[in-house]
Amino acid sequence: MYDIKALYEAESVAHAVQLLLEHPQAQIIAGGSDVLVQIREGKRAGKELVSIYGLDELRGVSFEEDGAIRIGSLTSFSHITRDPIIQAHINVLGQAVDQVGGPQIRNIGTIGGNTCNGVTSADSASTLFAWDAIVEITGPEGVRRIPIQDFYIKAGQVDLRPGELQTAILIPKASYEGYEGHYIKYAMRNAMDIATTGCSVNVKLSADKTTMEDVRIAYGVAGPVPMRSATAEARAKGKPTTQSEIRAFAQTVLEDINPRDSWRAAKDFRQHIAVALAQRALTESIRLAGGVIHE
Amino acid sequence: MSKQYKLVRCTINGKQVEKMIDVRASLTDMLRDDYRLTSIKKGCEVGECGACNVLVNGECFNSCIYLAVWADGKEILTLEGLAGPNGEISDIQQAFIDEAAVQCGFCTPGFIMSAAEILESGKEYSDDEIRKLMSGHLCRCTGYENIFRAVKKTMLRRLGKNAEADAV
Numbered sequence: 001m002y003d004i005k006a007l008y009e010a011e012s013v014a015h016a017v018q019l020l021l022e023h024p025q026a027q028i029i030a031g032g033s034d035v036l037v038q039i040r041e042g043k044r045a046g047k048e049l050v051s052i053y054g055l056d057e058l059r060g061v062s063f064e065e066d067g068a069i070r071i072g073s074l075t076s077f078s079h080i081t082r083d084p085i086i087q088a089h090i091n092v093l094g095q096a097v098d099q100v101g102g103p104q105i106r107n108i109g110t111i112g113g114n115t116c117n118g119v120t121s122a123d124s125a126s127t128l129f130a131w132d133a134i135v136e137i138t139g140p141e142g143v144r145r146i147p148i149q150d151f152y153i154k155a156g157q158v159d160l161r162p163g164e165l166q167t168a169i170l171i172p173k174a175s176y177e178g179y180e181g182h183y184i185k186y187a188m189r190n191a192m193d194i195a196t197t198g199c200s201v202n203v204k205l206s207a208d209k210t211t212m213e214d215v216r217i218a219y220g221v222a223g224p225v226p227m228r229s230a231t232a233e234a235r236a237k238g239k240p241t242t243q244s245e246i247r248a249f250a251q252t253v254l255e256d257i258n259p260r261d262s263w264r265a266a267k268d269f270r271q272h273i274a275v276a277l278a279q280r281a282l283t284e285s286i287r288l289a290g291g292v293i294h295e
Numbered sequence: 296m297s298k299q300y301k302l303v304r305c306t307i308n309g310k311q312v313e314k315m316i317d318v319r320a321s322l323t324d325m326l327r328d329d330y331r332l333t334s335i336k337k338g339c340e341v342g343e344c345g346a347c348n349v350l351v352n353g354e355c356f357n358s359c360i361y362l363a364v365w366a367d368g369k370e371i372l373t374l375e376g377l378a379g380p381n382g383e384i385s386d387i388q389q390a391f392i393d394e395a396a397v398q399c400g401f402c403t404p405g406f407i408m409s410a411a412e413i414l415e416s417g418k419e420y421s422d423d424e425i426r427k428l429m430s431g432h433l434c435r436c437t438g439y440e441n442i443f444r445a446v447k448k449t450m451l452r453r454l455g456k457n458a459e460a461d462a463v
Contacts (some may be wrong), residue, residue: 002362006299007318009364029362036321036360037341053365078354102431103409104348104357191430192343 002036003045010052013138013167019050021140021163026050028165030074030113033105058112061085067173068134073112073166077124078103080111090171092181093267096127098198099185102192112166115148118156118225125152125226127183127200129218132175139164152225178204179214180288182281186273197221198263199277203285205241209292212236215249215282222257222274229256232278241291250278305366307332308376322358322366323347326373334374334404338433345432348405349373355412355431374404377411386452387414390445398436406432410446419454422447 008023009018020026026048029035039046052058058074061083069085077097080086087095100106100114100123114122115135127274128148135151138146140163148169151159160166181202187193198220204213215236218228239245258272286293303312304313307330323340326332326349335358338346342360349358350372375386387410390396397403406429413420413428420428425446434442443463451460 001317001319001324002321004319006362022437032362033342033360036362040341050363051365053362101342102345103356103428104345104431105342107354108342108356108361191427192433 002039002050003042004039005046006048008048009049009054010050011054013055013057013165015049016052016055016165017138017140017163020165023050024162028052028116030116031076031110032113033101033109034113034117038111048127050227052165064170067177069171069176070117071111071169071171073136073168074110075112077106077109077111077114081106085288089176090131090181092183092200092202093124093127093131093171094208096125096183096185096198099123099183100120111169115151116158116160116166118152120155120223120225121195121198121221122226123183123185123195123198123220124293126169126198126218126270128169128218129226130181130202130216131171131179131198132171134170135166136170137164138167143167145170149228155224156263179216180285181216182284182288184277184281186277194264195220197259197270197275197277199281201278201281201285203289203291205280205289205291209290210240212239212241212245212286217249217253217282219253219257219274222253222259222270227257229253229278231255236282240255240294241286242294246279246282246286246293248268249282250275253278277287300322301364301367303367305368306370308371308373316363318362318364320363321348322351322356322361322363322371324364325363326371332373332375335403336404338401338405339400343433344402345405345409346402348408348432350408350412353412354414355409357431372408372411374407377407387411387445387449388450391442394441394445394448396437396441396445397406402432402434402436406442410449413446414450414453417449417453425450 008019029051048083058072060072077100081094081098114124133148134145180200183200185195185198201217203215212277220226235252236249261267299318300315303316326335336346338344340359342357347359351369448460448463
C-alpha cells in the first residue's frame with residue numbers, strides 16, 4: 001500500500017484542471033515512476049494525488065496544422081520510440097528515450113512526467129532542448145505555449161502554476177526540417193541507470209553538405225537543469241565539416257557548461273566526457289545528415 | 296482520511312473479475328492480496344528489480360509502481376496465466392528449468408513475463424536485442440547467461456529453428 005491521503009482520477013483535461021484547483025495541495029501523477037517512488041521513499045508520503053494517467057487524449061504523436069510535431073504529454077517512451085512520425089523526422093528523440101531505465105520503465109514513463117519532474121538527467125530533456133521544443137500547458141486561463149528553456153525554472157521546479165498541467169510537447173517544423181541529430185548517454189551500466197552526462201547534438205548542413213549551416217547542442221547533468229551551449233553553437237555555425245572545427249566546437253562547450261561534483265561523478269570527469277560526447281555526437285550527426293568529415 | 300475504495304473491473308489471465316480495491320494499492324498488492332497470484336514478487340518495490348513484472352494489455356509493467364485502480368478495463372497476464380488447460384507449464388518455463396536459469400527463483404516469474412512479451416511478438420531478435428529487452432530485471436544468482444539461453448532457445452524453437460536452438 002502506498003501512503004496516499006486521497007486519489008482523484010481526472011476524466012478529462014478540464015476535469016484535471018478543476019481537481020487541481022479544488023485540491024491545491026495535490027500532486028499530479030502521470031505514469032508514477034517518479035511520484036510513486038518518491039512516496040515510497042517518504043518524500044511525498046501522505047499527499048493527495050490527481051491522477052491524469054487515464055487521459056488517453058494526451059497520448060500519441062501527430063502533426064499540427066503548421067507542420068509542428070505534437071507529442072501528447074502522456075505518450076510513453078516506448079511508444080515514442082516506435083512512432084513512425086518520430087522515426088521519420090526526429091529519430092534521435094526515439095533513440096534518447098529508448099535509453100531511459102529498462103523496458104518496463106519505458107512502458108510506464110511518460111515524456112510529460114520526464115520533463116515536469118524538472119531533473120537535469122532526464123534522457124528526453126537534452127534532446128528536447130536541442131530541438132527547440134515548445135511546452136504546451138493547459139490551465140484555468142486556457143492554453144499557453146512556452147519554450148522548454150523557460151519551462152525549467154531550477155532543479156526540480158518547472159513553470160506550472162496552480163491548476164495547470166502539461167498537455168503536449170511540440171517540435172516546430174523549422175526546428176526539425178533539414179536537421180539530423182544524435183544523442184549519447186554516458187552512464188555506468190547500459191540499463192537501469194541515470195546519465196552521468198547526456199549530450200544531444202543536431203546539425204543542418206548546406207546543400208553541398210560541406211558546411212554546418214546550423215548546429216545545436218544540449219546537455220543533461222552539465223548544470224542544475226538541462227542546458228544549451230550557445231557559445232559552441234555560434235563557434236560552429238557556418239564552418240566546414242572538418243576534424244579541427246569539430247574539435248574546436250567540442251572544446252568550446254566548456255565555456256558554457258557547469259557540471260558539479262556528485263557521488264555519481266567528479267566535475268573534472270564530467271567536463272572531460274562533455275567534450276568527448278560533443279565531438280562524437282556532432283561527428284555522428286554530420287554523418288547522418290549525409291556529410292563527410294575532412295581532415 | 297477514511298479509506299477510499301474503487302471498483303476495479305479487469306481481465307486477469309483470461310477471466311473477467313471485479314473487486315472493490317483500496318486506491319492506495321499497487322497492482323502488486325491487488326494481484327497478490329486480492330487475487331492470491333503469488334508469482335508476482337515484492338522485490339525492491341520501486342520499479343528497479345522487475346520481480347513484480349506482469350503484462351498489461353500485452354506490454355510489460357512493473358506492477359509495484361502501477362496503481363491498482365489504473366488496471367480498470369485492462370487485460371492482465373501473470374505467470375499463472377501461462378499454464379496450459381491441465382496446468383502444464385509452458386515452453387519458456389520448461390526452458391528455464393532445462394537451462395538451469397533458476398536458482399533461488401525470486402526473479403524468475405518477472406523474467407519469464409518479459410520473455411513472454413518477446414516470444415508473443417513472433418519476431419527473431421539478435422542477441423543484443425534480447426539482452427536489451429530483458430534488461431529490466433535483476434538476478435543475483437545466475438549471472439544471466441542461462442536466462443539468456445533459455446529465452447533465445449525458446450524463441451528459435453517457436454520459429455521452427457530447432458537445430459539452431461540446440462546449438463545455442
